[in-house]
Amino acid sequence: MIQQRQKKVARYHQHISDSRKDFHFKTAHHLCNQAGMIFAEDLNVKAMAKEMLCKHTLDGGFGQFLSILEYVCFKKDVFFLKVDKNGTSQTCPQCQTHTGKKPLSLRIHQCPECGYEADRDVAAAQVVVQRGLAAVGHTVKMLSEGKATRLPVMKESPSL
Template identity: 55%
Template sequence: SDISIPDPMPHGEPLGIDWGISSFVATSQGELIDNPRFYIQSQSKLKWLQRRLSKKQKGSKSYQALTHKISLLHEKIGNQRKDFHYKVSHHLCRQAGMIFAEDLNILGLSKGMLAKHVLDSAPGQFLNILDWVCRKTGTYYQKVDAKGSSQLCPECGADVPKDLSVRIHSCPECQIVMPRDVASGKIIVNRGIAAVEGLAVVKLGVEEES
């Protein structure tokens, strides 16, 4: 039977992570992890194989051979992506006792203008793997509401409106300048810490009453 792993309790260094477009992940500590874009890297080869396939007779040996090659290439891309997700998850867990991630609307993102990017980087799979690695390593993990996180200053809390094309956060109030996704990561970690502190107060109240 499966052995259940208890949820780790909040402890240690907090880290906020923001899934992004220009970088795969940005952290509240300022790290930007490159997105390898495995699907896009293999797209030209896939298109070439699919063009060749379209010229073959269905059911022929050459058609079946090409279908198998395309299937293997898709499998390779999937394996590369999953391996990358595990490596990033372990890398993040080595840095922190608590990890806070944005609670992404994956379905909504996959239907919007970021659909191709979502397909390639698979943030839903990554967050599931990160959750699992956190449990295995004893790292506390929590998703937080990241709504509006890219429009706020993590230092002073001022509203700093910007559209998706603006990749730098520059606050006119406190003059802080940093990559947009890092600023979002800082907002996420601040919200995560606030949620954990609220949880601790609730638990303390329960213990005192009992």
């Protein structure tokens, strides 16, 4: 009786694992179909798994997703690069000023130097893109100069 229950629980865990992996592959393919370059923060997942959000980090499968994304990018010939994660949410994407640590409850990025205001996650993503483009060798114009930032060209998604 106990072995049957153990097998049933093991099947549930396997189903969850397979579902998560399937979602990761579908998301990675979706991203690769839409972009010519993908940049991600170089997360230390092992260290994150030992901190306060350990269970959530492991449940989300961040490390698995990044490795699957890197694999799918390789197979689809899409450039993939991990950039330095330090200070992405503390740097202004417009003037590159270090704005200091913010509590997680603060969801808006406001730069005291240039007055740039955006959602915290959007601002951090803009910093990741700028770091990635700088590492690749693209010239990234600052938004404060009144010129558009040179971003990767999106591929046309196929019509269904």
